[in-house]
Amino acid sequence: MNLIDILLENIPFAILIANKDSKVEMVNTKFCEMLHLSKEDILKKHIEYLLDKIYSNENIKFNRDIDLGSKSVKEYSVYDKVVEVHVVKVNDYDSKISSIVTLIDVTWRVGAKKEIIKQKNMLNSIIDAIPESIFFKDVNSKYLGCNLAFEKLFDVKREEIIGKGNEILALSKEEAENFVAKDKEVIETGKCIKVESIHTYKNGKVFLEDIKAPIFGEENEIIGVVGTSRDITERKKLEDKLTYLSYRDKLTGLYNRTYFDKVSKEYNKNKEDIISIIMGDMNGLKIVNDSLGHLEGDRFIVEIAKIIKKVVKDKGEVVRWGGDEIVVILKGIDKDKAIEISKNISNKCLLANHKPVPLSISLGVSSGKGKSIDELITEAEKEVYKNKLLNDVNVRKATINSIKRNIYNNADTKKRTRRMMKLANKIGEEMNLSKNQMSNLRLVVKLHDIGKIGISYEILEKGNNLTKEEIELIKLHTEKGYRILQADKDLSHIASAVLTHHERWDGKGYPLGLSGNNIPFCARVVYLLNAYDYMVNGKSEKISEEEAMERIKKDSGKKFDPSLVKVFLRVLKNLKCK
Numbered sequence: 076m077n078l079i080d081i082l083l084e085n086i087p088f089a090i091l092i093a094n095k096d097s098k099v100e101m102v103n104t105k106f107c108e109m110l111h112l113s114k115e116d117i118l119k120k121h122i123e124y125l126l127d128k129i130y131s132n133e134n135i136k137f138n139r140d141i142d143l144g145s146k147s148v149k150e151y152s153v154y155d156k157v158v159e160v161h162v163v164k165v166n167d168y169d170s171k172i173s174s175i176v177t178l179i180d181v182t183w184r185v186g187a188k189k190e191i192i193k194q195k196n197m198l199n200s201i202i203d204a205i206p207e208s209i210f211f212k213d214v215n216s217k218y219l220g221c222n223l224a225f226e227k228l229f230d231v232k233r234e235e236i237i238g239k240g241n242e243i244l245a246l247s248k249e250e251a252e253n254f255v256a257k258d259k260e261v262i263e264t265g266k267c268i269k270v271e272s273i274h275t276y277k278n279g280k281v282f283l284e285d286i287k288a289p290i291f292g293e294e295n296e297i298i299g300v301v302g303t304s305r306d307i308t309e310r311k312k313l314e315d316k317l318t319y320l321s322y323r324d325k326l327t328g329l330y331n332r333t334y335f336d337k338v339s340k341e342y343n344k345n346k347e348d349i350i351s352i353i354m355g356d357m358n359g360l361k362i363v364n365d366s367l368g369h370l371e372g373d374r375f376i377v378e379i380a381k382i383i384k385k386v387v388k389d390k391g392e393v394v395r396w397g398g399d400e401i402v403v404i405l406k407g408i409d410k411d412k413a414i415e416i417s418k419n420i421s422n423k424c425l426l427a428n429h430k431p432v433p434l435s436i437s438l439g440v441s442s443g444k445g446k447s448i449d450e451l452i453t454e455a456e457k458e459v460y461k462n463k464l465l466n467d468v469n470v471r472k473a474t475i476n477s478i479k480r481n482i483y484n485n486a487d488t489k490k491r492t493r494r495m496m497k498l499a500n501k502i503g504e505e506m507n508l509s510k511n512q513m514s515n516l517r518l519v520v521k522l523h524d525i526g527k528i529g530i531s532y533e534i535l536e537k538g539n540n541l542t543k544e545e546i547e548l549i550k551l552h553t554e555k556g557y558r559i560l561q562a563d564k565d566l567s568h569i570a571s572a573v574l575t576h577h578e579r580w581d582g583k584g585y586p587l588g589l590s591g592n593n594i595p596f597c598a599r600v601v602y603l604l605n606a607y608d609y610m611v612n613g614k615s616e617k618i619s620e621e622e623a624m625e626r627i628k629k630d631s632g633k634k635f636d637p638s639l640v641k642v643f644l645r646v647l648k649n650l651k652c653k
Contacts, residue, residue: 089158089178097122097173109153109178122174150181157185208304211290216240216258219299228306250274258300261287265297271307282311324395326373327380335394335402339448342404351391351413351442353403354455355383355420356463358435360399365558366478367431367529379434382423386416401436402452410442431478431528437463475563478528488524491612495520495604501646502600502639512596519572519597520604526556526573538615553577553586572597576605579634599636603627603643606634620647 079101083090089106093099102117110117148161161177199222202209208225212218218236226232229244236243241251250272257270267288274281287302322334342350357379364372376399383393383401391405405413417438424434439458441451499520503513527535530552534545541549557574560566575589575598582590584602610616610623618626624644631640 089180091117091176093122093174093176095173106176106178109156109158109180111154122176150185153178155182156180157182210302210304212258212300212302214262214297214299216255216300218243225304228304247275257285257287261289261300262297265289280308281306282308327377327395329380329384329401330392330394332394332396334392335396335404338392338404342406343447346445346447348407349409349442349444350446350448350451351405351408351410351440352448352451352455353405353413353417353420353438353440354396354452354459355379355401355403355417355436355438356459357399357401358437358463359432362475362478362559362562363432365562366526366555371432371529375429375432375434378427378429379424379436382427382434383420386419386423390416402455404448408442410440413440413442475559475566478525478559491608492521494608494612495601498604498607498643498646499600501650502642505642505646515569515572516597516600518566518569519576519601522560522566522569523556523573523576523601523605524552525559526552526554528559529555536614538613540615550577550585569597571595572601574598576601578602580636581633584634594636599639603635603639607643620651 083092083101083103086103087105089109090101090103091099091106092101098119098121099117102114104114107114107117148159150157150159152158157180159179159181161175161179163175163177165173165175202222203224205222206224208222208228210218210221210225217238217240221233221236231243241254244251253272257268261268267286269284269286272283272285274283284305284307285302286305287300289297290299290301292298322330322337324331357376360372360375363375380393380395380401383403387393387403387405390408391403394402394404396402403416405416408416417440420436421438424436427434437459439455439460439462441454441458443451496517499516500513502508503516508516527549530549534541534548537545553574553576557570560570560573572595575584575587575594578584578587578589578594578598579602580591580594580599582588607623607627610618610626611620624647627635627640628644631637
C-alpha cells in the first residue's frame, strides 16, 4: 500500500479521486461503506456512469446536474444518513487528477438543526398558548419576538416589531421612555421587576402590569430582557370601585367613618390651616322609622344628605358619622363662613317640602387652628345637643302634626272620623264620663289610625280583597301608632289605647291578645265604633243600621264589651228616635 492509499484510508471522510477522463482512480473504504458499494464497483468507472448507477438507487439522491468542472457543495440523503457532498475540480502539474468528491456525514448536524426547529416551534406554540402577552428584547431595548397575546394587546404583528423599539407600539414619547428606563434597570441590576403603567389609545386608557426579567447568556452575561404585559384595566376599575366603596356610605354616597378616620390623621399632621366642623343630628328620624318604616327613614336620611352635599359642594367633605349624624369638614373656612353654610343647610331642609314628614336637622359649628379634629368634633357635638334640646319638642310636634295632616288628608277618613266622634260624644254623655275621660276618648278616636301613615292608600281601600301579607302589614299600624304617640309627651298617655284598639273582649284580637277589662276603656269604645261604622258605611260590605245592631248584639261578650254594647245600642235607639 503506497503513501496515498494510506492517507486516503486514514482521512476521516469518504473520498473519491477521478482522473482527467472522469474515471475513478482512487476511493477509500469510508466512501464505499457510505454508498454500500465495493471498491471494484467504483474503481475505473466513469463518474457519470457511477452517478447514474447510484442515482438509480432510490436511497441515494445525487442531483444529475452536478457540474464536475466546478466546485459544488450540497446535502443529500444517503440510506439512513444525511451527507454533505463536496465536488472540487483539481488541476495538478501533469493533469492526472480531474476532480475530488468528498462525502461528509452531517446526519448529527441536520438532526440537531431539526431538533432546534422542533424545540423552537414547540416553544412558540407554548408561548402563543399563554393568555398573557410575552415579549423579548435585546440589551438595546429592541424587540426580538413576542407571542400572539402581545400582538392582540398592542394590535401589532411580530414581524413588524422585530428589531424595532417601543415606538412601534404607538406609545407616547413619555411612555416609550419609561419602557426603556425599566428595561435598562433590569439589565443593570440583573433583577426581576414589576411595574404598573398607563397607556393611552384611541379607545381610552389601558392599565398594564409589566413583569420584566433579565435573559442570561452562556457565560451568565445579560443578553436581553423577557417580559409579560397584562391588561389590568378591569382590575384597576374594580380596585377603584372597592376603594370608593370602602370610603363611602352605601345609603347616601357620602364619605363614611373609615374615610373620616383616615383624613383626620392627615389634618392632625398639618395644624397650620384653619379647620371648621359642622356636625348635624337629624331630627325626627326615630319617629319616621317607627311610624313609616325604615325604608321611609332611609329616604329621609338620603334627602337630608343630598341637601348638605348640594350646599357644601366642593368647599368641604361630607361624612356620614353615624345613623342620623353627619359631619362636614371645611378646610380653610373660618367659623363665620361655616355658620353661614350651616344656616343655609337648615333653610334648605325647611323649604324642601318633604312629605309626609318635614326634613329637620340640629346643627353645631366649631372652628380653630392648631386644634385636633377630635377637639373640634367635641365642640361641635356640644352645640348640636344644645340645639337639639331647644328644638326637640317643637320638632317632635311638627313631625307628628305632619303625620296627622297626611293621615287625615283623605275626605273619606275625615267623614268617618266625624261620624265616630259624634257617637263617642253620645256614649260619653250616656256614661257620664268626666271631662278628662271625654278628652282622652276624643283623642283616641281621632288618632287611633295614625299608624297607617306608612301604608299605601291603594291597600287601605281594598276592603276584603287583601292578601295575607297585606293583612299582616295593616295589623302593624297599632304598634306604629303606639310608637308615634310615645314620642310626644302630650300624647303618650293615650298610646296604650291606640295600641290595643283591635283587641277583643274574648282575647282573640291583636296585637297583645288582651281580654275583658284588661283592654283600656277608650280602646274598647273605638273597637266598637270602628266595627259599626264599617258595617253601615263600608265599601266592601254595607248593611243597614238594624242589621249592624243585631250583629253587635250577637257579638256582645265575644268581640265587644257587653256593658258597652248596652250603652251603645241605647245611644243608637235614642238617635233614631230623634
